[in-house]
Amino acid sequence: MMELQGLLESAVSDGFVPGAVALVARGDEVEVAAVGSVDVEGTAPMARDTIFRIASITKPIVAAAVMVLVDDGVISLDDPVAKWLPELASPKVVRTPAGPVADVVPANRPITVFDLLTSRAGYGFPDRFDWPAVQLIAERLQGDGREVQRPPAPDEWMAVLADIPMVFQPGEQWLYNACSDLQGVLVSRVTGRSLPEFLAERVFEPLAMADTGFAVPAGKLDRFCGYYRATDDGLELADPPDGQWSRLPAFPSGAGGLVSTVDDWHAFGRMLLAGGGTLLSAESTGLMLADHLTQAQRDGGTLFLEGQGWGFGGSVDVARRDPWNVPGRYGWVGGTGTSAHVTPGTGTVALLMTQRAADSPVPPKLFRDFWTYSAGEHR
Secondary structure (H helix, E strand, C coil): CCCHHHHHHHHHHCCCCCEEEEEEEECCEEEEEEEEECCCCCCCECCCCCEEECHHHHHHHHHHHHHHHHHHCCCCCCCEHHHCCHHHCCCEEECCCCCCCCCEEECCCCCEHHHHHCCCCCCCECCCCCCHHHHHHHHHHHCCCCCCCCCCCHHHHHHHHHCCCECCCCCCCCCECHHHHHHHHHHHHHHCCCHHHHHHHHHHCCCCCCCCECCCCHHHHHHECCEEEEECCEEEEEECCCCHHHCCCCCCCCCCCCEECHHHHHHHHHHHHCCCCCCCCHHHHHHHHCCCCCHHHHHHCHHHHCCCEECCCCEECCCCCCCCCCCCCEEEEECCCEEEEEECCCCEEEEEEECECCCCCCCCHHHHHHHHHHHHHHC
16 A cells, blocks of 8 residues: 555646645554645645645534533533524525525424534535525525635524525434534634634643644744645636634634644544543544544535544545545535544544645545555454
């Protein structure tokens, strides 16, 4: 099997990415490879401490923040979220998922914290993007989640969401993305603090995640790579280092707004493998890493889940479908070209960070090769 360095070098040499950084930790043995450049011009080499836009591998971190509040005793999993998110006190649900947005019925029960954590609150993306209620979410709120300066501030965002009917009844079906943003708003409303402030104090500082946040300070922009989209002519710059992440956004997205490094996310992954360490209780960590979906709910999200289940903020492997699947492996991928997984049964943390935007939910060859490599001898 190709070694980690060679695997990344192959992706750089064929022009798929300008550069990449990967980390595979098996217990105390940590392998890191940094290959290529931070931009297409080759102005600086990729380094272990290069800062990336991590997109949806933000989701596990924000779910952990919710569980910090659960461990604090401030909220519980069965609490109705309307206590803090009154906009969702009397939600409407489309009578049929594919039906018109004007044909609605009341929600048959309150939305709970557990619904948000399992991404089953009725808001978000299913396999079908042509359903009217789904189109409203995409057009009015989510759009391209990698455009972090676009969404309005949380109160306005919530007001817009409350005007959109839910696609499914609470708890009925797994839907992608929106529930992680709702988790971020929940944390802020419960604590009376901004999501960036709470994460910095209660998650990043305890785990020594010094380079993780919703913006890159001016003094660190020299370590922040460019971000690209693929076009017919090659790679096009979508965001420079001094672009959208150089200042805090109006809406700190719990679904995908963070920047980070491989070592920072490794620290978060080690915490999960340690049963929560000093950050979370073992019970809360176990709930994060467990699959909470029924087979029917997994089947309804096949475009995103590919047969996997869902814990809190990340997918959970439930079967050996592909060479990289290890039952119990937890994590997710980011639309800015990132991937993060932990495998409790083998003590593995596997991280891949690139600066090329994903073209679709289908993982590219580089990701599949990396996952196969990181599963390695543990298959």
